[in-house]
Structures are given as structure tokens and as C-alpha cells.
Amino acid sequence: MNVNQGRTTVKGISAGSSSVAFGSALLVKEKELRIETGKARDIEGEIEKLRRALRQAAETIQQEKQRLEDAGGAAEAYELLEAHEMMLLDEEARHKMEAFIHQNQATASLAADQVFEAYKAMFEAMEDDYLKARAADCADVKKRLLKAMLPEDESKASMLGKAQTGPFVLVAKELLPSALLSTDRGSISGLLTEKGSKTSHIAILARGMGIPAIISARNITEQIEQGDEIILDGGTGSYMIGPSEEEKAHYEKQIKKQQEERLALKKMMGKETVTQSGRKVRLLANIGSLDDISDVKKHDAEGIGLFRTEFLFMDRQQIPGEEEQYKAYKAVADAFLGKEVIIRTLDAGGDKNISYFNIPKEDNPFLGYRAIRLCLEREEMFKIQLRALLRANETGNIKIMLPLICRIEELQTAKKWLEEAAQELKAQGLLPAGAEKTAVGIMIETPAAVMISDQLAKEANFFSIGTNDLVQYTLAADRTNESVADLYDPHHPAIRRMIQMTIENGHKNGIPVGLCGEAGSDARMLRFLVEQQIDEISMSPGSILKSRAIVRALA
Amino acid sequence: MYQKEIIIQNPEGLHARPAAAFAKKAAEYKGTKILVKKDGIDANAKSIMSLLSLGAAAGTKITITADGPDEEEAAEVLCQIMS
Numbered sequence: 001m002n003v004n005q006g007r008t009t010v011k012g013i014s015a016g017s018s019s020v021a022f023g024s025a026l027l028v029k030e031k032e033l034r035i036e037t038g039k040a041r042d043i044e045g046e047i048e049k050l051r052r053a054l055r056q057a058a059e060t061i062q063q064e065k066q067r068l069e070d071a072g073g074a075a076e077a078y079e080l081l082e083a084h085e086m087m088l089l090d091e092e093a094r095h096k097m098e099a100f101i102h103q104n105q106a107t108a109s110l111a112a113d114q115v116f117e118a119y120k121a122m123f124e125a126m127e128d129d130y131l132k133a134r135a136a137d138c139a140d141v142k143k144r145l146l147k148a149m150l151p152e153d154e155s156k157a158s159m160l161g162k163a164q165t166g167p168f169v170l171v172a173k174e175l176l177p178s179a180l181l182s183t184d185r186g187s188i189s190g191l192l193t194e195k196g197s198k199t200s201h202i203a204i205l206a207r208g209m210g211i212p213a214i215i216s217a218r219n220i221t222e223q224i225e226q227g228d229e230i231i232l233d234g235g236t237g238s239y240m241i242g243p244s245e246e247e248k249a250h251y252e253k254q255i256k257k258q259q260e261e262r263l264a265l266k267k268m269m270g271k272e273t274v275t276q277s278g279r280k281v282r283l284l285a286n287i288g289s290l291d292d293i294s295d296v297k298k299h300d301a302e303g304i305g306l307f308r309t310e311f312l313f314m315d316r317q318q319i320p321g322e323e324e325q326y327k328a329y330k331a332v333a334d335a336f337l338g339k340e341v342i343i344r345t346l347d348a349g350g351d352k353n354i355s356y357f358n359i360p361k362e363d364n365p366f367l368g369y370r371a372i373r374l375c376l377e378r379e380e381m382f383k384i385q386l387r388a389l390l391r392a393n394e395t396g397n398i399k400i401m402l403p404l405i406c407r408i409e410e411l412q413t414a415k416k417w418l419e420e421a422a423q424e425l426k427a428q429g430l431l432p433a434g435a436e437k438t439a440v441g442i443m444i445e446t447p448a449a450v451m452i453s454d455q456l457a458k459e460a461n462f463f464s465i466g467t468n469d470l471v472q473y474t475l476a477a478d479r480t481n482e483s484v485a486d487l488y489d490p491h492h493p494a495i496r497r498m499i500q501m502t503i504e505n506g507h508k509n510g511i512p513v514g515l516c517g518e519a520g521s522d523a524r525m526l527r528f529l530v531e532q533q534i535d536e537i538s539m540s541p542g543s544i545l546k547s548r549a550i551v552r553a554l555a
Numbered sequence: 556m557y558q559k560e561i562i563i564q565n566p567e568g569l570h571a572r573p574a575a576a577f578a579k580k581a582a583e584y585k586g587t588k589i590l591v592k593k594d595g596i597d598a599n600a601k602s603i604m605s606l607l608s609l610g611a612a613a614g615t616k617i618t619i620t621a622d623g624p625d626e627e628e629a630a631e632v633l634c635q636i637m638s
Contacts, residue, residue: 086575091582092602119604126610130570134607290566312566316612320566324613328566 014237015198016206016213020254021190025228025241026168027221028179033146036107046101050108053148054088060144061085064181068209075294077208080177080201083134087141093119109149116142129315140201143176169230173221177201180209190232192217192224192239210262214239265545268552269300275530275554282536283544283551284340286516290328293335296541300548303339305464305538306401306516307332309346309385313354319381325388333398340397342464342514342538344443345385345414347371347403351480366472371404376413386421389438396434401441401464406448411459415440441511445469450498457509464538465502467517471495490519496528503532514538521547530554557626560618564638568612577636578603587623589633600633 040046065081087093097111104110120138123131167189170179174195180188180202191206196215206213212234224230224241231240231251240247274280284305285296296304312320312328333341348354349370362368375382389400402414418440425431444450445466453463467490472479474494477487489495499515506513514536519525521543529537530551539547565573581589581600589600593615599605600619611617617637621630 082575086578086603090602090604092599092605119608122608128568128610128612131607131610316614318614321564321614323564324566327564331566 009238009240010217011236011238012192012214012217013198014212014234015196015200015203015215016191016234017210018235019210019212019258020234020251021167021169021212021232022248022251022255023167023169023189023230025171025192025224025226025230026188027224027226028170028172028175031147031150033143034150035109035113035146037110038107039105040101040107043101043105046106046108046111047098049149050094050097050101050111053108053112053145054094057141057144057148058085058088060148060178061088064178067181068205075208075298076291077205080137080204081181083137084141084144087137088144109146112142112145112149116145136201140176144178147178169232171220171224171230175202177205180205180211190214190230190234192220192230192232194218194220264549268545268548271548271552273302273548273551275551277555279530279533279554281530281534281551282514283547284342284514284516284536284538285541285544286538287332287541290331292541293332297335299541299544301541301544302536303336303397304332304341304343305514305536307341307343309344310348310352310354313346313348314352316356318356319384322384322388322391325385326391329389329392329398330394333392333395337395337397340399342399342401342441342462343389344401344403345372345382345389346375349374366469366478372402372410372414373404376410379417382414383417383421386418387425390418390422390425390435391430391432393435393438394432396437398435399439399441399462401443401462403443403466404445404469405442405456406446408452408455408459411440411442411456415459443469443516444502445473447474447498450502453502453505454508457505457511460511462511463502463506463513465499465513465515465517467495467515467519470498470517471519474498490517490522490525499529500532503534507533512536523550526550527554556620556622557630558618558620559630559634560616561634561638563611563613563615563617565636566613568615569606569609569617569637573636574603574606577633578606580636581629581633584621584623584625584629587621587625587629589622589629590620592618592620 061081061084065078068078068081093115096115100106100111100114101108116138120135123135123138126132166187168187169190169192170188171192173193175191175193188211190211191202191213193215194217196202203213212232214232214237217239228241229243231243273283282302284303285301286306287296287304288308289311312325329343348357349359349368350365353359357374359369389398392398402411405411422431422435439461441462441464442456442460443466444453444463449456468479471488471490475487475489475492477484479488503513512535515529515534516538520537521539526547563569567573578601591598591600591606591609593609593611596609598609619630619633
């Protein structure tokens with residue numbers, strides 16, 4: 001296909017990064033993997049073949065890991081490769097395959113197929129979502145092994161034709177993670193495939209490496225010829241084959257802008273978040289599990305502004321014990337020594353249902369039995385969480401935050417229980433020095449809390465405005481309901497006045513006021529918050545460097 | 556033979572990362588056979604696939620059995636990883 005001829009913009013699903021990429025098509029045809037089902041003639045030969053394939057596949061992963069590291073890939077992608085490597089080196093898996101070869105006079109390829117299919121089925125049958133997802137690893141590892149068993153010339157020649165110079169957009173029916181990391185392909189700017197999902201390993205890798213990937217591009221391998229020019233827009237999920245000079249110029253400009261932005265963000269690492277006139281604001285991260293810690297560090301957050309503890313309570317049969325909770329809280333506190341770590345007590349109910357609480361179906365769960373309301377009815381359970389938090393607060397960097405406060409009594413009861421828990425621990429000799437003066441703050445996420453924020457400020461050590469709920473409760477608009485999505489507006493004057501009032505009442509009483517919620521990283525909101533002299537803003541880790549750049553440009 | 560019963564305290568349970576650390580450590584005791592038992596099912600402590608197949612979440616009771624020259628040290632060290 002020539003440039004300017006029959007060009008089309010087609011929409012697919014974007015699964016990689018949201019950037020734009022330009023490159024020439026590199027059609028990848030994964031070699032058909034062979035499983036030889038006949039009887040093996042040379043058993044020892046098959047065993048040797050299996051061992052060689054295991055070694056070779058593990059070596060390939062080693063190279064891929066190195067390449068990923070060089071490319072500055074994300075931790076998630078790296079762990080994926082490590083998991084595959086361990087499966088390949090696994091003692092039990094190898095024994096099973098060898099036994100299969102001996103018992104059935106089978107070939108090495110059949111043994112690999114059968115054993116990893118059995119593992120895959122085992123994981124698929126598991127209840128735990130994490131373990132369920134390991135089934136995909138088994139499928140990948142099996143393919144890696146079978147590929148390593150192909151004769152040398154076939155496994156290498158998996159590309160059609162000779163490649164010119166990059167950057168390339170890989171085009172294929174489906175891609176394995178190894179396609180993105182194998183070392184013989186020059187620079188790859190994007191991926192375009194017919195099959196795949198957002199949670200597939202190739203998508204995780206693409207996101208981790210900042211490469212746009214468009215999946216579910218129908219019949220793409222038939223429409224594209226080797227070397228065709230392609231533009232991918234990861235932001236919209238659209239792609240264009242054979243763009244005009246004009247379109248190319250337009251996208252090249254965008255790509256250049258992107259690169260400059262990325263560079264500018266990198267420069268924000270280690271910088272202070274301060275406006276031109278010297279007003280400082282702390283930018284913290286929201287996290288929902290221990291896995292997020294490395295991501296937070298990568299984006300240079302100044303602490304944790306919201307650690308959601310729900311993950312500890314979900315996908316299980318009973319309430320997590322004190323010891324288990326203590327370990328999780330301590331892990332976060334240790335990871336951010338010297339920085340503040342705000343941990344929110346259990347915010348279950350609403351859309352986060354936990355089966356063992358047996359909450360009856362409610363007509364209106366967001367106005368129902370949830371968050372602090374649920375905890376204050378379960379003294380024993382809540383005290384376990386409070387004890388674990390106190391014990392973990394060895395250096396005093398943990399602050400406790402209570403969700404959905406509407407009445408001053410709720411805060412007072414929780415504080416009383418915290419004090420009791422502290423006394424108990426002290427009597428047992430378990431209260432660390434840092435926990436003696438553990439700060440207790442509240443989420444300001446209901447209009448009621450805003451209206452009595454002057455009184456609450458006398459009891460709380462800090463405020464954190466939770467915009468996600470505050471906006472929906474104030475404007476009576478469900479943020480997940482598309483028909484009223486335009487009414488859900490964090491810039492509504494009512495919300496601005498509420499934020500203003502909360503900050504004023506907090507500062508009048510000498511306590512810091514922060515904000516956690518998706519609205520916090522919006523440029524307009526950031527400007528408003530800084531003008532209102534907010535002390536800190538907590539957001540998803542990926543928004544921090546960008547927000548820092550915005551703040552530093554403010555007057 | 557040396558045996559020890561523990562309850563998994565690691566919040567992630569016997570998931571990939573802890574399981575990997577566990578299997579790697581176990582593999583250091585070359586001459587010692589080490590098993591992890593949960594609900595009557597045995598897993599090879601030196602194999603991550605075998606360990607993951609137990610599907611052991613946090614709070615699960617497991618028994619570590621070691622048999623060989625370093626049995627006591629092996630069982631104690633491995634218990635520490637999980638608790």
C-alpha cells in the first residue's frame with residue numbers, strides 16, 4: 001500500500017500507553033509451535049531435548065529481563081518475567097515432564113504441553129483471583145518451551161522479509177511478551193494486534209515500557225504489508241495506515257511534544273513542589289495495596305496521603321488478624337520512613353461489599369451502612385485494626401484517617417477506642433514510642449462534615465477532603481451513572497465553597513488540610529487549591545510529576 | 556525428621572513473591588527433603604509450582620516437615636519467612 005492511497009483511520013482498543021507512535025509495519029508471524037504426539041523412539045534423546053529447551057528458554061528470559069531493565073521498564077513487567085523464569089527452572093515441573101516422557105514414551109513437546117496444560121487447569125480452578133491469573137503464565141511458559149524446541153533456523157526466522165531501519169510498529173494476530181523484548185528487532189514504537197486483552201501480558205509490558213498498543217484491530221494482518229507506514233494513537237485507540245504527509249507532520253509534532261513532556265517530567269524528580277512565589281504544597285500518593293509502593297517511589301511522591309486498607313479485608317473468608325494487619329501497615333511505614341503515611345481505616349460497604357459482614361442488600365448503599373458506621377458497630381474488629389496501626393507506628397510517621405464522618409460523636413467514639421487500644425498495648429508493653437501521639441484525622445467527604453468543620457477541627461488532627469464522595473453527595477449525582485455524568489462536576493461553585501470553608505476552618509484551628517480524590521490532579525483544581533492555601537494533595541502516583549510541574553509554573 | 560506447624564502471617568499468603576523466596580531458601584538445603592502440608596496435601600518446598608498449588612492464603616495453617624542433615628535449621632528458617 002502506498003502513502004496517500006486508501007488511507008483509513010480505524011478505531012481499536014488501546015491497551016498500552018496513551019502516547020502516539022509512528023513507524024513502519026513489521027509483520028510478525030509467530031512460528032507455528034509443534035506438538036509431536038507420536039511415540040518417541042529415543043527416550044533419553046527427548047529428555048535431553050527437554051532439558052536443553054528449559055535452559056534455552058530461561059536464558060532468553062534472562063536477556064529479556066536485561067533489555068527491560070535497560071529500557072527502564074516497570075516493576076510489574078519485570079516480576080512477570082521473573083515468574084516465568086521460575087516456572088521454567090522449577091524442579092517439580094521438570095520432574096513431571098520427565099516422568100511423563102518415561103511413562104508414555106512421549107516426546108518432549110507433548111510432555112511440555114500436557115504438564116503445563118494441567119498446571120493451567122489447576123490455577124483456573126482456584127478461587128483466589130491472583131492465583132487464577134497464574135493460568136496465563138502457564139500458557140506463556142508452555143509456548144516459550146515449545147518455541148525453544150523448534151529447530152534453530154525456524155525459531156529465529158520469525159519475521160517476514162528483511163527489516164529496514166526502525167522505528168517499527170509490530171503487527172501480528174497475537175503477540176507474546178517475548179515479541180516486545182527479543183533483542184533482534186531494532187527499535188519498536190508500537191504494537192497492533194488482532195487479538196489480545198488489556199490484562200494480557202503483552203499489554204502490561206507495553207504499558208510498563210510506555211509503548212502504545214492497539215488490540216482487536218480486525219484483519220489487520222491481511223490489510224497491512226511489510227513496511228507500510230502506520231500511526232498509532234494510544235490515547236484514542238485509533239490507527240491509520242499510510243498517512244498523508246500532512247497527517248504525518250501533525251503526528252510527528254505530537255510525538256515530539258510527548259517526548260519533550262516526558263523529559264520535562266523526568267526533570268521534576270527530586271524537585272520541590274513550590275510555586276514561583278514560594279508557596280509550598282506536598283504531593284502525596286493514593287495507594288490500594290502493598291504492590292503500589294514501588295510505583296509511588298518511581299514517581300517521587302512526598303509520602304502517602306491515602307492508604308486504602310480494604311484490600312486486606314477483601315477476597316477472603318474472615319477478618320484479617322492483628323498480626324497480619326500490623327505487617328501490612330508496618331511495610332508501608334517502613335517504605336516511607338521520615339515521610340507521612342496516612343492510613344484510612346476500613347471503608348467497606350457502599351460499592352465495596354465484603355461477604356463475611358453479611359450486609360443485607362440496601363436500596364441505597366452509598367447512603368447506607370458503610371465505612372465508619374460499620375466499624376463503630378464492631379468494636380472488637382475495629383480495635384484490632386487500631387491496635388495494628390498503633391503497633392506499626394514505631395517511628396510516628398503513620399497517621400490514622402477515619403472515613404465518612406458526619407457527626408462529631410463518631411470521631412469522639414473512634415478516638416476513645418483508639419485511646420483504649422493504646423492503653424491496652426502500653427500495659428502489654430507493646431506500644432512503640434512513635435505511637436504515643438498518633439495523629440487522628442478525618443475525611444471530609446459529606447456536606448455535613450463541611451458544615452461542622454469548625455467543630456470537627458477542634459477534635460481532629462488533620463482534614464483530608466475526599467472529593468469523589470463529596471461531589472456526588474453535594475450535587476446528588478452518582479459518578480458511575482452516565483446519564484448524570486455531566487452533573488458530576490468538581491468545579492461546581494458549591495464544591496469550591498465547601499473546599500474553601502473546610503480549609504479555612506482547618507487553618508483557623510491550626511490543623512493541616514489536604515485533599516484526596518481524582519479531581520486533585522486536574523490543572524484547574526490544582527490552581528484553585530494552591531490559591532486556597534491547601535497543605536497537601538494526594539493523587540494516583542502517575543499524576544504526581546505532572547502536578548508538580550503545574551504547581552511550579554503557578555505564580 | 557523435624558516438624559513445625561505455623562499460621563501464614565504474610566498478608567499476601569503463599570503468593571508468587573513469598574513463594575519464590577520460600578522455594579529459593581528451601582533449595583539451599585540440598586540434601587534435606589522438605590515438605591509443606593496443608594489440609595492433608597503435601598507440596599515440595601523447593602518447587603514454586605508445587606507451593607502455589609496449595610493456594611494457601613494468609614491465615615492458613617501449614618506444617619513444614621524437613622528430613623535430612625539440616626532438618627531443624629531448614630524448618631526454622633522457612634517458618635520465619637512465612638510468619
